[in-house]
Amino acid sequence: MLMQHISFFTFISIRWLDFLDIFLVALLMYQLYNLLKGTVAIRILLGILSLYLVWKLVESLKMELLVEILGQFIGVGVIALIIVFQQEIRRFLLIVGNRSVLAQPRIRKRFGNWKWNEDKTAAINTKAIVKACFNMSKSKTGALIVISKDNELKYHASTGDQLNGELTANLLETIFFKNNPMHDGAVIIHDNKIKAARCIMPVSDNPKIQDNYGLRHRAAAGITENSTAVAVIVSEETGELSFCKDGNLKSRLDIDGLKSLLEREYKN
Numbered sequence: 001m002l003m004q005h006i007s008f009f010t011f012i013s014i015r016w017l018d019f020l021d022i023f024l025v026a027l028l029m030y031q032l033y034n035l036l037k038g039t040v041a042i043r044i045l046l047g048i049l050s051l052y053l054v055w056k057l058v059e060s061l062k063m064e065l066l067v068e069i070l071g072q073f074i075g076v077g078v079i080a081l082i083i084v085f086q087q088e089i090r091r092f093l094l095i096v097g098n099r100s101v102l103a104q105p106r107i108r109k110r111f112g113n114w115k116w117n118e119d120k121t122a123a124i125n126t127k128a129i130v131k132a133c134f135n136m137s138k139s140k141t142g143a144l145i146v147i148s149k150d151n152e153l154k155y156h157a158s159t160g161d162q163l164n165g166e167l168t169a170n171l172l173e174t175i176f177f178k179n180n181p182m183h184d185g186a187v188i189i190h191d192n193k194i195k196a197a198r199c200i201m202p203v204s205d206n207p208k209i210q211d212n213y214g215l216r217h218r219a220a221a222g223i224t225e226n227s228t229a230v231a232v233i234v235s236e237e238t239g240e241l242s243f244c245k246d247g248n249l250k251s252r253l254d255i256d257g258l259k260s261l262l263e264r265e266y267k268n
Contacts, residue, residue, distance in 0.1 A: 044085075048077065051070070055067070055071065124189065125167045125192055126259065129167075130259045131169040132173050133234055133255075134255050136173060136234045137234055141178065142216060142236030143172070143216075143232075144220060144232075144233055145189065146188050146199070146223055146230075147229060147230050147232070147265075148188065148228075149228045149265075150228060151228055152195070153188050153195075153223075153227060153229060156188060156201060157188045157199060160186070160199030161196060162195070163194050165193065166192075166194070172187065175197045184198060185197065185199050185200060185201075186219060201220070201222055202223060203222045204218050206221060213249070214235075216235070221244055221248075222247075224248075225246065230243065232244075241257075241258050243257075243258060
């Protein structure tokens with residue numbers, strides 16, 4: 001009996017790569033859970049995993065008819081997954097791309113013949129943005145300012161009025177003045193220029209966003225979930241200042257808090 005146990009354990013060979021494999025799978029599942037938690041997609045994913053486990057169970061029990069039916073469903077289900085989780089997949093790939101080694105400026109410079117989009121965050125006039133937000137907060141003028149980084153947001157800019165004007169506090173305040181026809185929508189800033197106004201932004205469906213937030217805050221969360229941009233929001237009801245990055249809203253900011261967050265993201 002003892003010899004049987006010894007022979008059994010000697011038959012199983014465990015390498016350090018096996019532990020690495022388990023760790024990477026666990027890390028991937030954890031990141032996937034963090035990406036989907038709080039959304040409807042997590043329930044869909046749990047349903048698909050349950051169906052997959054049932055398929056494996058009936059396969060081990062050699063229930064041929066059920067195996068055939070579930071197997072066909074699982075096979076077609078890959079396309080269905082891409083359709084159902086297209087926003088989550090896009091967000092996941094964006095996160096991977098932003099944090100990739102190849103996305104780092106030092107690595108990109110080594111590929112001299114490759115035309116990478118260099119990070120243009122060094123030219124943003126954060127003082128003008130802070131000054132305009134301060135004045136609009138006092139007058140309770142609603143505003144949504146989207147500040148891009150390495151992506152010009154050309155698609156979203158095309159939904160509004162093209163300006164390509166110099167970034168100044170006066171121009172921002174003029175755009176969001178209540179009687180100005182361009183005040184409704186978002187302003188997109190790129191490379192120290194106001195590229196466009198009255199732009200339509202994607203609205204986030206994240207259930208974690210508080211119910212008292214309106215469309216401006218949800219639009220800020222939506223655009224920052226799907227890009228590397230950040231957004232500044234001025235509430236029309238309260239004059240409250242908010243900052244949004246990666247879909248995460250920071251509210252009830254004072255001017256110094258907003259200035260600190262912007263300067264952390266962009267160099268003067």
